[in-house]
Amino acid sequence: MPGFELFGDKERTHVQEVLDSGVLMRYGFDGMRNGKWKAVSLENALAERMQVKYAQVVSSGTAALTVALASAGIGAGDEVIMPTFTFVASFESILAIGAIPILVNVDDTLTLDPESVEQAITPRTKVVMPVHMCGSMADLGALKQICEKHGLLLLEDACQAIGGTYEGRPLGSIGDLGCFSFDYVKTITCGEGGAIITNNENYHKNADHYSDHGHDHVGKDRGAEKHPYLGYNFRISELNAAVGLAQISRLDDFLYLQKKHYTILRKALELLPGIIFRRVPLGGVESYAFLSFFLPDENSARSAHSALARNGVDGCFYWYDNNWHYYRKWEHLLQQKTLGKLPEEVVRQLPDYQEDSFSMSDHWVGRNISCLIKLGWSEEEVKNRASKMVEALRPLLNNQ
Numbered sequence: 001m002p003g004f005e006l007f008g009d010k011e012r013t014h015v016q017e018v019l020d021s022g023v024l025m026r027y028g029f030d031g032m033r034n035g036k037w038k039a040v041s042l043e044n045a046l047a048e049r050m051q052v053k054y055a056q057v058v059s060s061g062t063a064a065l066t067v068a069l070a071s072a073g074i075g076a077g078d079e080v081i082m083p084t085f086t087f088v089a090s091f092e093s094i095l096a097i098g099a100i101p102i103l104v105n106v107d108d109t110l111t112l113d114p115e116s117v118e119q120a121i122t123p124r125t126k127v128v129m130p131v132h133m134c135g136s137m138a139d140l141g142a143l144k145q146i147c148e149k150h151g152l153l154l155l156e157d158a159c160q161a162i163g164g165t166y167e168g169r170p171l172g173s174i175g176d177l178g179c180f181s182f183d184y185v186k187t188i189t190c191g192e193g194g195a196i197i198t199n200n201e202n203y204h205k206n207a208d209h210y211s212d213h214g215h216d217h218v219g220k221d222r223g224a225e226k227h228p229y230l231g232y233n234f235r236i237s238e239l240n241a242a243v244g245l246a247q248i249s250r251l252d253d254f255l256y257l258q259k260k261h262y263t264i265l266r267k268a269l270e271l272l273p274g275i276i277f278r279r280v281p282l283g284g285v286e287s288y289a290f291l292s293f294f295l296p297d298e299n300s301a302r303s304a305h306s307a308l309a310r311n312g313v314d315g316c317f318y319w320y321d322n323n324w325h326y327y328r329k330w331e332h333l334l335q336q337k338t339l340g341k342l343p344e345e346v347v348r349q350l351p352d353y354q355e356d357s358f359s360m361s362d363h364w365v366g367r368n369i370s371c372l373i374k375l376g377w378s379e380e381e382v383k384n385r386a387s388k389m390v391e392a393l394r395p396l397l398n399n400q
């Protein structure tokens with residue numbers, strides 16, 4: 001996945017152009033910048049590649065989620081449905097605007113279970129936020145239907161699945177809003193950065209203003225611009241955007257490599273009876289950022305995780321025990337450990353989850369191993385890796 005593995009001349013050239021002009025800010029300084037607008041160019045390239053009308057680049061993926069929610073008018077007391085398996089950024093962005101994260105089960109797609117989503121809807125629900133974890137997507141057809149039936153927004157977190165598609169359309173472009181992260185370990189990186197994509201003119205305008213202190217960006221004098229509503233600073237710098245501009249032009253090359261490496265590993269593991277692969281919803285094509293599979297039960301998954309590491313297969317994750325990606329270790333959220341006071345609405349409305357609330361998530365995530373697909377591997381290395389994985393896993397399955 002990480003695009004930094006293949007940094008090269010394109011990245012250097014774009015960054016050098018920013019340093020040559022000396023304009024590190026994305027707005028203003030028109031006379032000094034030699035016609036170079038890296039953030040704007042990255043937005044144009046993203047909108048074109050993702051087949052949407054608008055893209056807004058911001059300082060991180062978490063910022064993108066926060067700005068996306070704010071741009072659609074989501075605020076205090078609104079409930080946002082999110083999965084139990086995701087990165088902490090999901091609830092951070094929801095809490096940042098005073099809204100309420102409502103945790104919902106994932107199924108064998110490792111993303112939101114549509115039936116559990118429908119059961120979690122209350123009169124206060126405003127948004128369904130599927131997270132396309134580890135290179136593959138939620139069942140967007142089913143979720144879209146639920147959102148239409150109940151008048152809810154669909155906000156896709158495509159931070160880990162850039163380049164994947166659903167029914168022929170890029171992930172992120174199918175919901176009302178879609179978000180990407182370009183942090184250092186994502187498929188394409190800016191160092192730090194993120195983006196919101198949408199076809200909704202109003203959400204885009206709001207995202208543009210909100211992410212820059214409410215500036216309306218009318219005219220050429222920043223000091224004289226108006227502020228129609230409160231905003232914040234989620235701007236990206238031109239230096240970061242320059243790296244992203246190089247990387248987005250290489251996205252399809254990166255996807256080709258991910259698919260190639262994934263396919264070699266998958267073909268090897270398919271020969272092992274007892275291994276089941278994560279379900280990809282009908283009509284979906286993965287970004288191939290990870291290869292995710294299920295062992296017969298939690299014990300064999302734990303053993304598989306250690307056996308892979310022992311055999312020198314790095315980059316395989318057992319998310320069930322992970323501090324950052326699975327609800328079981330989010331005690332700071334579940335026990336409301338904050339520096340200052342939370343908004344009243346959050347304190348009142350945050351559900352008190354019981355231990356058995358997420359038995360479906362536990363069933364699937366407890367049996368799952370996800371292996372990162374790297375770009376920089378040689379074919380030789382991938383084949384070697386495939387044999388090592390088979391060697392590590394086979395004994396565990398024979399004992400079943």
Ligand SMILES: *Cc1c(COP(=O)(O)O)cnc(C)c1O
Pocket residue numbers: 059060061062063086087089090131133157159160181182183193194
């Ligand atoms: C990386 C990531 C984010 C947040 O991105 P940052 O740029 O690190 O803030 C959000 N959601 C998911 C699923 C991610 O993997």
